[in-house]
Each structure stands twice: as structure tokens, then as C-alpha cells.
Amino acid sequence: MGQKLSCGASLEHVLFKAIQVGDIETVKFLLERDPSLVDQTTVYDRISALHIASTYGQIEVVEMILDQLVNPDIVNRHRQTPLMLAAMHGKISCVEKLLEAGANILMFDSVSGRTCLHYAAYYGHLDCLQAILSAAHSSPVSISWGFARFVNVRDDNGATPLHLAARQRHPDCVHILLNNGGLVCALTSGNRCPGRTPLHLAARGGSLDCVRELLAWGADRIKRDAAGRIPYAIALKYKHGACAALLNPSSAEPLVWPSPLKFISELNPEAKVLLEGALMDANKEREKNILKGTSYSVSSPSASDTDDNVSEISDSELCCICFDQVCTIEVQDCGHQMCAHCTLALCCHNKPNPTSTSQSIPVCPFCRSNIAKLVVVKNNKIESDADIDMDSLKLRKQRKSLNLSEESSSFRGISAIGSFGRIGGRNSGRIAADNNLVVDKP
């Protein structure tokens, strides 16, 4: 017994070293010789073999240890679980294995009161973030806590994972968190900079993509933190000029993703990608005008995409609202079709007043029936139409525009909104006039 104790420390040291470098044979040998090693921790930091294996992404060791029915939620001195460390270091296979073994996603460390979701968001490991979110759907957490509450779980400073991803410049994580119910209006608390939204922290971090994502989800540009600062003032203070231009309350409001609409929240993934792309294109077009004249320019892939599509468009079904883009979205149940840009313009509303939450529900611009669902136009439809010659296409266009003018009252309103899709082209003068680009407003 005495002998075992005396060599325990050194054995443990050898084991941890072997785990770190992935020396599976040695790990196996040591654990077979003394199975109790899996439960031992270092004296001061209370680090276990599972912590080491998770940190270094040694999935075989993680499996080996979990097979011995070790508690997956063993904590170190900072109450960090192996799952937190795997999420911190982006070791996705270990994250998945630990989740599979029933690791608790709702443990809080003693450093800042953060969960594994905070770790994944802070360090920007999108795959880990997604794995934890999908585990949250099925784990006991969603029953006891509720999924939405978990997505918006707060640390000791009131920061949600969305706050951290925005601060640390991880737009892809910001996007996924927003898509999963992350609140753009969540406020930090505590002593350090209370009352800040994720947009305040994105302004601090200086990532244009994060700012763009948050604005597209309706983040409020005029919300003040406890010190009275709006995100614009923070971006200026830290010299993030491009972010400041977008955050300037006097610059044009971006289009906002129409998440409150029922058929938008029920979009299938394909249609969602199309519409999200159209939203980003439209907002980037606006940004061009906002950033024009500043030293910041935004590369816009949308412009070249549009050019590439010109030849295809003439061969296929054109959108009858803008006569510019291909019909990609179909309204159900009526079956009328339009392009993603026009669909979005129909559903999106500018945010003239952030306090008004009422939104009029859009109807199909062609027949005024209620929109039950939006789906992507089937490919075979486009392909079969590709055979038609230009004369018949022109005829159809004329016929359709005639039909539309007959339904004038409903269409007039829509075509005004429809011009959003090309706001950068025709309306650029007006937008530019709306902007006081670098006026120093608090």
C-alpha cells in the first residue's frame, strides 16, 4: 500500500505525459496496471487524465477512460469539465464523445461562471458549438431549463455566448447562435461595462461581419449601455472605422431578417440559405453606399455573381416583379414564383422605429392569398423552361406584366418594395444623401 502511494505521483506524471503526446501503448499499459489512475487528479490543480486527453484531443484515450465508467463531469480546480476544455481547444471528436457519454452541458466554471457553450463561442469553434447546441435539444437541459434559455445562458458578467462570439470576432458562431434563438437584445450585467448588447461587444471587437450579422437580426443601433454609450461610440473609440460607419445611427438601416413571420421560421434549409444570401447581398449593396467615400471598401461577391447569371437568366423563368433575376422561390399554396430578392423585399421591413414590433403580414403579390409556406423552385422546372426560345419568353413577359397591371392596387405597393433588390443601382443617390458618413455623433 505504502509502495503504491509513493510511486502514485510519478506514475500519474508518466501517464499524463503519455496522454499528452498520444502514446497509446504506454497509456494502456499504465491503466491496466493501475486502473485507479483514471480517477486520480493532480494535487493542486486537480487535473485528471480525462482533462488532459480532452485538452489535447486524444480521442482514443478519452474513449478508453470513458469505457471505465469515469464520471465525464469530473472538475478541476476551476470547476472546468473535460467538455469545457475540449470546446475551448476545438477538439470536436472529444466534444462529441463526451456528449455521447452524457456529459452535463450545464456546468459552470468558477472562473467567470461560464458553460461549455460559452467556451465554444468565445474560442470560435463552430463545430463544437453546433455539437453542443444539438445535444442541448435532446438532453435533460432542454426539459428542465428550456433550449432557448440554454442558448442565452449568462456568465457572471451577464454575458451570453452570443456576446462572447461577437466580442471575439466569430461571425459564423454569431450566425448559428442567432439562428438558434440567441437574443440580440441581451444585456450584460455585473461591474464591468453593464448594459451592453452583443452589438456593443461586436463594436468593441471590430469585426464587420459580426456587426453585419447582428444588424440583419434587428440589433438596435441606438441602445445605450450603462455608461450611456451606443455601439457607434464604442467603434469610434477603438478606431474600427468601417464598423462605425455601419453603426452610425444616421446611416441607412439595413434589411432585417423577418424572423417573426411564421413562414420564415418554418423555411426549409434550402430556401433559408437562398433568402439569407439575398439578404446579405442586399445589405452589402447598401454598405457600398455607406462606406463610399471612406477609406473602407467592402468586396461584394454579389456583383460578380449577378454578372455571371445574366446569360442564364435570359434562358429561364424571369421574376415578374423585377424582370431581372430568376424565379427561385415559390409561394405556397398558390404556386406563384419570384426571385429571392423580391421575396425578401416583400417580407422585410425597414426598422423605422425600433419600438414598434407590429409587422403587417405580407401576402402573395400576384393573387393576394396568404403565404402558407415558401419553398425553392424545383430545378427540373427551370431546366424544362430553359428550352423555350427568346420570342416566347418575351411574349410571356408581356402577358405577365399585363396581368400584373390589371391587379394594380396590390402590385403597386409591392413593386415599390421590390426595388430594394437593386437598391444600390437605382436608388443609390437617395441612400447616399441619407448618410452623414463620418459626422461625429455620440
Ligand SMILES: [Zn+2]
Ligand atoms: Zn425579382
Ligand SMILES: [Zn+2]
Ligand atoms: Zn399567389
